Amino acid sequence: VFSQIARAPEDPILGVTVAYNKDSDTSKLNLGVGAYRTEEGKPLVLNVVRQAEQKLVNDPSRVKEYLPIVGLADFNKGSAKLIFGADSPAIQENRVTTVQCLSGTGSLRVGGEFLAKHYYEKTVYIPSPTWGNHPKIFTLAGLSVKTYRYYDPATRGLDFQGLLEDLGNAPTGAIVLLHACAHNPTGVDPTLDQWEQIRKLMRSKGLLPFFDSAYQGFASGSLDADAQSVRMFVADGGECFAAQSYAKNMGLYGERVGALSIVCKTADVASRVESQLKLVIRPMYSSPPLHGASIVATILKDSNLYNEWTVELKAMADRIISMRKQLLEALQARGTPGDWTHIIKQIGMFTFTGLNAEQVAFMTREYHIYMTSDGRISMAGLSSKTVPHLADAMHAAVTR
Numbered sequence: 001v002f003s004q005i006a007r008a009p010e011d012p013i014l015g016v017t018v019a020y021n022k023d024s025d026t027s028k029l030n031l032g033v034g035a036y037r038t039e040e041g042k043p044l045v046l047n048v049v050r051q052a053e054q055k056l057v058n059d060p061s062r063v064k065e066y067l068p069i070v071g072l073a074d075f076n077k078g079s080a081k082l083i084f085g086a087d088s089p090a091i092q093e094n095r096v097t098t099v100q101c102l103s104g105t106g107s108l109r110v111g112g113e114f115l116a117k118h119y120y121e122k123t124v125y126i127p128s129p130t131w132g133n134h135p136k137i138f139t140l141a142g143l144s145v146k147t148y149r150y151y152d153p154a155t156r157g158l159d160f161q162g163l164l165e166d167l168g169n170a171p172t173g174a175i176v177l178l179h180a181c182a183h184n185p186t187g188v189d190p191t192l193d194q195w196e197q198i199r200k201l202m203r204s205k206g207l208l209p210f211f212d213s214a215y216q217g218f219a220s221g222s223l224d225a226d227a228q229s230v231r232m233f234v235a236d237g238g239e240c241f242a243a244q245s246y247a248k249n250m251g252l253y254g255e256r257v258g259a260l261s262i263v264c265k266t267a268d269v270a271s272r273v274e275s276q277l278k279l280v281i282r283p284m285y286s287s288p289p290l291h292g293a294s295i296v297a298t299i300l301k302d303s304n305l306y307n308e309w310t311v312e313l314k315a316m317a318d319r320i321i322s323m324r325k326q327l328l329e330a331l332q333a334r335g336t337p338g339d340w341t342h343i344i345k346q347i348g349m350f351t352f353t354g355l356n357a358e359q360v361a362f363m364t365r366e367y368h369i370y371m372t373s374d375g376r377i378s379m380a381g382l383s384s385k386t387v388p389h390l391a392d393a394m395h396a397a398v399t400r
């Protein structure tokens with residue numbers, strides 16, 4: 001019965017790894033997926049994660065029972081504090097409901113389905129461009145997806161006027177997806193002053209903020225600085241959605257651990273919202289997995305582990321920042337035509353190089369460098385050893 005089925009294309013991001021794995025060239029380099037690598041090009045398990053796992057293994061009271069539908073209580077509490085700040089009035093007033101979900105994607109999906117079911121405005125505005133999974137997640141959740149201007153290719157920076165215009169023209173109540181920091185794929189973030197203008201506009205129009213926070217601590221190295229945008233929206237007392245992922249900042253990619261928080265106007269509303277979130281989650285995957293959330297909860301609760309985590313996180317962020325400098329210098333040393341300073345101006349895991357699909361294909365073909373066709377490179381996949389190879393490839397791509 002399936003003989004007529006058409007072959008689906010590979011995922012634009014994860015498919016890059018599939019192609020990379022098939023390449024037998026020894027100089028091959030995977031700068032596609034946003035996954036941190038060490039200077040030796042190896043995946044990194046954080047030392048605090050190893051310690052937390054050891055603690056969990058050594059605790060004989062631990063069992064493998066089902067978690068509640070909303071997940072591990074300590075994990076949820078710690079996650080809300082992490083993103084909104086330990087002294088957040090919204091938390092103190094019990095106006096926040098937090099549910100453990102399957103990383104950022106699962107959190108966005110659960111939030112999207114809740115909104116499709118219970119919110120009067122079914123349109124979500126996402127930035128152009130955005131992470132390729134966003135439109136698919138929200139469409140399948142039952143929302144209608146529109147875009148707002150975000151990136152200006154001419155300046156390789158923020159199209160702030162375009163953004164304000166598009167959000168200004170959005171219908172009252174529309175949902176707006178915002179990247180909390182380290183915008184993916186562009187690495188371009190609004191300044192704090194611009195965030196404040198966005199907040200004012202959105203609140204005056206009753207637009208509903210839905211933050212995707214996939215890189216807290218990864219952009220600047222500071223957990224607080226990278227949550228500033230979210231906290232500005234929560235401080236004004238209005239409603240706010242936040243999807244958190246621990247894939248990058250704790251290196252828990254495959255554990256699929258994240259959280260959805262919904263900030264409501266009152267504690268009573270928050271508890272009713274939570275009751276409805278349970279009805280979204282139960283038929284979707286019943287309850288979330290235990291292991292990853294236990295690791296996170298262990299680290300967030302233990303001040304020694306927490307402090308150690310911030311040090312390891314900063315080291316990852318600093319290594320990425322140093323890769324930016326090294327790549328820029330390597331291009332300047334080669335006299336590569338064009339202004340490449342956006343490499344050090346953009347922040348987070350990615351550089352949006354400005355290379356086009358044809359140049360990317362050339363780099364893959366001739367230099368075995370794998371990246372997404374929009375010209376995004378994962379700086380976290382680069383090392384001092386591989387910078388010259390990438391710079392050679394970029395130079396050849398733009399001068400050919």
Ligand code: LMR
Pocket residue numbers: 013014032033034035131184
């Ligand atoms: C990325 O954009 O590379 C990451 O967020 C990984 C993913 O799932 O796409």
